[in-house]
Amino acid sequence: MERRIQVLILVMLISFTIGSSILIGVGSPKAETKGATPLKIGYVLPITGAGAHMGIRGDRVTRIWVEEINKKGGLNGHPVIYTPADDEFDVTRGVMAFRKLETEGVHAVLGSYSVGICQAIQPIAANLGIPHFATSGAGLYDERPPQYKWGFRLNIASEGFGGQTLEIAKLKYNAKSIAHIYAGDAFGKRWIKIYRDGCKKYGIPLVAEESYDPLGSEFSAIIGKVRVKNPDFVEVSGSTVAGGLLIKQIREMGWKVPISIFVSLASPDILKATGDYYYKDPGVWQAASVPDIWRTCPKNMQERMEVEVIAEKYFKAYGEEISFMAALPLPSLKAIELAVKKAIETDPKFLDRDTKLIRSVIRSNVENMHPFWSVIGQFQISPDNHNGWTKGGLIAAQFQGGKLAAFPEYAYSK
Amino acid sequence: MGLEDRIIQIIIAGLTTGSIYAIVGLLVYVVYNVTTVFDLTLGQYVMLGAMTSAALFSRGVPLFGAIILAVVVVIFVSAVLWFIFMRRAMQKAPHLTQILLTVGIMIIITGATQLIFGIGVRMLPPFIKTEPVQITSYSFISPQALLVYATLLTATVGISLMYNYSMLGKALRAIRDYPLAARLNGIRPLNMMHLSYVIAAFTGAVTGVVMIPLTSVSFDVGYRIIVYGLVAGIVGGITRMRGPVVAGLSLGLLEQFAGGFISTDYMEAIALSVFLALLLIRPTGLLGAKEVRSEAKK
Numbered sequence A: 001m002e003r004r005i006q007v008l009i010l011v012m013l014i015s016f017t018i019g020s021s022i023l024i025g026v027g028s029p030k031a032e033t034k035g036a037t038p039l040k041i042g043y044v045l046p047i048t049g050a051g052a053h054m055g056i057r058g059d060r061v062t063r064i065w066v067e068e069i070n071k072k073g074g075l076n077g078h079p080v081i082y083t084p085a086d087d088e089f090d091v092t093r094g095v096m097a098f099r100k101l102e103t104e105g106v107h108a109v110l111g112s113y114s115v116g117i118c119q120a121i122q123p124i125a126a127n128l129g130i131p132h133f134a135t136s137g138a139g140l141y142d143e144r145p146p147q148y149k150w151g152f153r154l155n156i157a158s159e160g161f162g163g164q165t166l167e168i169a170k171l172k173y174n175a176k177s178i179a180h181i182y183a184g185d186a187f188g189k190r191w192i193k194i195y196r197d198g199c200k201k202y203g204i205p206l207v208a209e210e211s212y213d214p215l216g217s218e219f220s221a222i223i224g225k226v227r228v229k230n231p232d233f234v235e236v237s238g239s240t241v242a243g244g245l246l247i248k249q250i251r252e253m254g255w256k257v258p259i260s261i262f263v264s265l266a267s268p269d270i271l272k273a274t275g276d277y278y279y280k281d282p283g284v285w286q287a288a289s290v291p292d293i294w295r296t297c298p299k300n301m302q303e304r305m306e307v308e309v310i311a312e313k314y315f316k317a318y319g320e321e322i323s324f325m326a327a328l329p330l331p332s333l334k335a336i337e338l339a340v341k342k343a344i345e346t347d348p349k350f351l352d353r354d355t356k357l358i359r360s361v362i363r364s365n366v367e368n369m370h371p372f373w374s375v376i377g378q379f380q381i382s383p384d385n386h387n388g389w390t391k392g393g394l395i396a397a398q399f400q401g402g403k404l405a406a407f408p409e410y411a412y413s414k
Numbered sequence B: 001m002g003l004e005d006r007i008i009q010i011i012i013a014g015l016t017t018g019s020i021y022a023i024v025g026l027l028v029y030v031v032y033n034v035t036t037v038f039d040l041t042l043g044q045y046v047m048l049g050a051m052t053s054a055a056l057f058s059r060g061v062p063l064f065g066a067i068i069l070a071v072v073v074v075i076f077v078s079a080v081l082w083f084i085f086m087r088r089a090m091q092k093a094p095h096l097t098q099i100l101l102t103v104g105i106m107i108i109i110t111g112a113t114q115l116i117f118g119i120g121v122r123m124l125p126p127f128i129k130t131e132p133v134q135i136t137s138y139s140f141i142s143p144q145a146l147l148v149y150a151t152l153l154t155a156t157v158g159i160s161l162m163y164n165y166s167m168l169g170k171a172l173r174a175i176r177d178y179p180l181a182a183r184l185n186g187i188r189p190l191n192m193m194h195l196s197y198v199i200a201a202f203t204g205a206v207t208g209v210v211m212i213p214l215t216s217v218s219f220d221v222g223y224r225i226i227v228y229g230l231v232a233g234i235v236g237g238i239t240r241m242r243g244p245v246v247a248g249l250s251l252g253l254l255e256q257f258a259g260g261f262i263s264t265d266y267m268e269a270i271a272l273s274v275f276l277a278l279l280l281i282r283p284t285g286l287l288g289a290k291e292v293r294s295e296a297k298k
Helices: A002-024 A052-071 A091-103 A115-128 A158-172 A186-202 A220-227 A241-252 A268-273 A290-296 A302-318 A329-346 A355-367 B003-035 B042-058 B063-092 B095-117 B143-165 B167-177 B179-184 B189-215 B222-236 B242-261 B267-281
Strands: A039-045 A080-086 A108-111 A132-134 A151-153 A178-183 A206-212 A233-236 A259-262 A284-289 A389-391 A394-400 A403-407 B133-136 B139-141
Touching (some): A039 A052, A052 A080, A080 A091, A091 A108, A091 A115, A108 A329, A115 A132, A115 A186, A158 A186, A158 A233, A158 A259, A158 A284, A158 A394, A178 A186, A178 A220, A178 A241, A186 A206, A206 A220, A206 A241, A220 A241, A220 B003, A220 B242, A233 A241, A241 A268, A290 A302, A290 A394, A290 A403, A302 A329, A329 A355, B003 B133, B003 B139, B003 B143, B003 B167, B003 B189, B003 B222, B003 B242, B042 B063, B042 B095, B042 B222, B063 B189, B095 B222, B139 B143, B143 B167, B167 B179, B222 B242, B222 B267
Parallel strands (some): A039 A080, A039 A108, A132 A151, A233 A259, A259 A284
Antiparallel strands (some): A394 A403
16 A cells, blocks of 8 residues: 555656646747748757856747747748757856757857856867857957857957946946955956956056855855955946845945946846845946846937847746846847848858858858847957957946936946 | 954854854754765755745745745655655665665755746745844844854754653664664664654754845755755764764854955865865764764664
C-alpha cells in the first residue's frame, strides 16, 4: 500500500512538472513559416540565473519583433525564425548555447547580456564565421575590433552612461568628488576603467571605488569604506538585484548622499530591491534611456517613434513598461533586417544560398551600413568601428510624485 | 565617520550574514548527527520558505498568514521528499548514494520552484516597519537584522534544550551515540531521522522568511546558502552544536572585516582561505571532537 502511494505521488509530481512546463511554454519558440526560405536568428541570453530579469525581457521583445515582421509578410517575403538559447548568465553555458545555435544553422546570433559571455563568444563567432551582435554593456569592442571582425555591439557606449551620471553630478549637484560602487564581475571591472576616464574628462575626482558581490546581500562594510571618503555624489552600477539592495542599505545607514543608478530601469526587480527609496527619495537618480521613459519624450523624437509600437505591444502582453534592457536587442535586429533586405534586393535568392555565404553577406552589409536610428540612439558601423552608437537615447530621470519624470536638461550628449 | 563607527557597522553586517550561515550550519549539524549524511537540500528549504511566503504575500495573503503557510508548505514538501526518496535510501542505500540523492532532490526543488514561482526575484516588506536603530552617529541596525539574530538565538537555544531536556532530544542523541542500544530500547532510527528533517525544514523555512526582507530571494539562491552552511558546519566541527554557530558567525565577521579593511573584491576569498587554513590545523573543526568509532555505533 505504502509503495503504491509513493508511486502515485511520484507520478503526480512528474505530471505536474511536465504540465507546468507545457503551460509556461518551455522550449524553443519559433515563428510560423510559410513558403519562402526563412531567415534564422539566434539569441544567447539568460532565461535563468542572476541575469534572467534582463534576458527574459529581451526575449519577449525579440518575439514581438519577429511577430511584427512575420505579420507584415516577413523580410521581402521571407519569414523570420527566432531561436533563443539559455546561457544561465554563465560563461560555459553561454558558449554551449552559442554552439547549439550554430549547429541549428542560424544566420546571425544576438547576445548575451553578460560581458564575460560575449568575450568568450567573440573568438568562436570569428572562427565559425557567424555575425555576432553583443547586447552586453561595458565597451566590448573598444580595444580589439580588427581581431573580432564578426562581432558588433549596438548598445549605448559605456562612456555615454558614465557621462550621463557625471552630467547629473555636475549640473544638478555641482559635485566636487564622486564615488563609484560597482559590481565585482567582468562587466563591473571593465566598466570602472571607463568611468575613471569619464571622471578625468569631467574634472571630478573619483575619491572612492569599491566593488560589491553581484550575488551578495549585505553591503554595510563597503558603504562604510566609501563613506569615510565623503564624496558629494555616488554612482551605483551593476545589473543584478544586489545593486538595489545596496542603495537601500545606503539610506538605511542614514547617508543622504545623492545617488545615481546606472541602467536602473533595466529591471523592475532591481528597483523593487531599493525599497521605497527609488520611488520616493529625491536624491536617487538614474542614468536612463529613451525606452525606459518613452512616454514622456517628445512625440517627434526619433527614438520614441522607433520604440512606440513595440512598447505598446509589450505593455499589453506583459503588463509592464518596456525598459532599456528589454529594448536592447532592437538595434541589432534592425541592423540585421537592413542588411538582409539589402542582400535580397541585390540577390532575390539570397536566403536560398549556402548558410556560410548568407552569414558572410550579413556581416559585410552590417559593417558597411549607412547611419540609422533605433530606440536607443543613432548608430554608425564601419570596418574600423564595431561599437555602433554615436549619439542620442540617453536621458536623466527620477521618480517624482509617483511618476517617472525626464530631465532633458541633464541629458548626456556626446 | 570615524573608525569606531566603521568597526561597529562591520560587526553588525558580519553578524547579520554570519547568523544566516550559522543557522544553516546548525541545520547541517542537526541532520548529520542522526543520519551521518551531509544533506545538500537544506539551503533549498531556506529558499523555498522565502519564495513561498513572498509569493503568497504578493497574492494578497496577509504577511503573517503568508509566513505561517510558507512554513507549513516547506514542512509538507520535506515530508513528501522524505517518504519518496530518503526513507528507503536511509535504510538500504550506500552512504555515497544518499549524498547523491540529496543533490538530486536539490535540483528537483530548484526546478520545481522555478516552474511554480518563476525566475523573478521576490521580496517581502520588513516585519517591523520602523526606521533603522541608530547605534552611534554613523552606525545603524535595521530591525529586520535584529530578527535574524533572534532567529539564530531561538534556534540555538531551542535545539539545545530539546537535545538536553526532552525525550525526543535524548532519543536523537541515543541514535547518534549508541544506535544499537537505542534500537534495543525501542527507538526507531528512521523516525528519528525523519524528525531531524522536520526540525531542519521548519528552521530553514523560518530563516528564509526572516531573511527575505533583507536580502531578496530567487529560486537559485539555495546552492549558495548550503555552501556557506556546510563550511560553517564542517569548519566549526560538526560533532558539537556550538561549532557551526561559532563558525558561521566568525565567517560572516571575517568576510565583512576583510571587505571593510582589505578588499571588497576578495572578501569571500580571504574569509574562506582563513577557514581552509584552520581546517588544516584542526581537521576536526574549530570546536569539533574526535569522532568515536566503536562497534556500538554500527
